Amino acid sequence: MTVNIGVIGTGSIGSDHIRRIGEKCRGGRVVAVSDLDQERAAAIAARVDAKAFPSGAELIANAEVDAVLVASLAPTHAEYVLGCLAAGKPVFSEKPLATTAADCERVVAAEQAAGRRLVQVGFMRRFDSDYRQLKAALDGGEIGDPLMIHCVHRNPFAVESYHSEMATTDTAIHEIDAIRWLLDEELTSVQVLTPRKTSRRHAHLQDPQIMLYASDSGVRADVEVFVNCQYGYDIQCEAVGETGTARLPDPARLSVRSQARETRAVPQTWQERFTTAFDVEIQEWIDAVAEDRTSGPSAWDGYAAAVIADATVKALHSGGIESIPMPARPGFYD
Known part of the structure; x- marks a missing residue:
């Protein structure tokens, strides 16, 4: 099975992933791209024989797209990941999953409501x-x-x-x-x-x-x-x-x-140090999508990192020791 992938965001990391899928990974191909810079998206789409969409929402809704890779600006991640969950499509989100713990919690809740794990977060150190x-x-x-x-x-x-x-x-x-x-x-x-x-x-x-x-x-x-x-x-x-x-x-x-x-x-x-890790990360995600299984860091991992980050920023400003209010991990993510 070839996984048809839509990529939202064609900046530095997005264009690198598009190159990676085409040159390094097996079992996947980029069929759709979108970016705020529509001229850049169109140029990249032409280079890889994909279709450029005027918005991420339209890309997600397209029937030809099996799975979505989100590499857009961080404040947009939650919106696109939630859109993928609503469409029932597997989604790889570059870090962060969202810029606030509250938005990460929305993603976790939506994924559990969907009844299956569809989200992988781009913490590439694990690869x-x-x-x-x-x-x-x-x-x-x-x-x-x-x-x-x-x-x-x-x-x-x-x-x-x-x-x-x-x-x-x-x-x-x-x-x-x-x-x-x-x-x-x-x-x-x-x-x-x-x-x-x-x-x-x-x-x-x-x-x-x-x-x-x-x-x-x-x-x-x-x-x-x-x-x-x-x-x-x-x-x-x-x-x-x-x-x-x-x-x-x-x-x-x-x-x-x-x-x-x-x-x-x-x-x-970072490209010099972790290029191979990125290759492995995206390949394992494509394999997991093709086999209808989970892979890599979950939405819960993205949420947990956001909770810890919020406490860390609070500690930076307070100068004191701050507790990290981590809820118990749902069994859904075991």
Whole structure:
């Protein structure tokens, strides 16, 4: 079976997914696209032999579209995902599922009312081979019961429109989901520390930030977000257990020894670091749609991340320890 896919949003990540489906993935083809920039959508549609639609709603309603990939601006995600649920169509939503926990809750309620899981959220860390090895080490008890998790998320620079809250909502949101997934439990409290600000930031931005989380079982997790580190895109994660540690390897890069020095290049973009993870993520989603089953992070995972993000932003402004008001996960998502 070939899955006919409609893509809403043809910007950076949307166009990359369209290329990926056409060149890297099997079993799926892009048959429809839409974007606020209708000229761009038309140009991309012509390139891949798809039809350009004037709106996401019309794309979702089209009978030729079997499944929808939402890669539009974040504030539009909830609207399009809810439209897909109303139409009974599987939908892949890039993160975030929605920009507020309340809208995520609406999606969760609508999916349960539909009676079947149709939503996958784009937390691609779960599809990275290194993260999967780390998860397997924890699940297999190779380091005993986990006690601490240390995470680092660094970018070389941030644009002027990037603000302090985005350190949580756009950046650490990936670590938030990864920690929940690695531990298979929820986070219960958060505090945000604000170290000395780097002089390389824009004046309005608190950078770096350190987020301190506690889990249901008492595991402590810290996340360093530093989006003006200058030297590259650097993702790190280490789990410390009772009998050992497990750490993500550094991305493989050529090591050069010359002039009494050894050097190795550092990735500069998220595309360099996670391209393969995106390939695996979209392929597994296409396979799941073709086989009428669920795959990957659920709408509940998107909702949980939003609840934690809201508490983290609150902690940034309060300077104190904030509880995370996480409801019990419905059995629908077990």
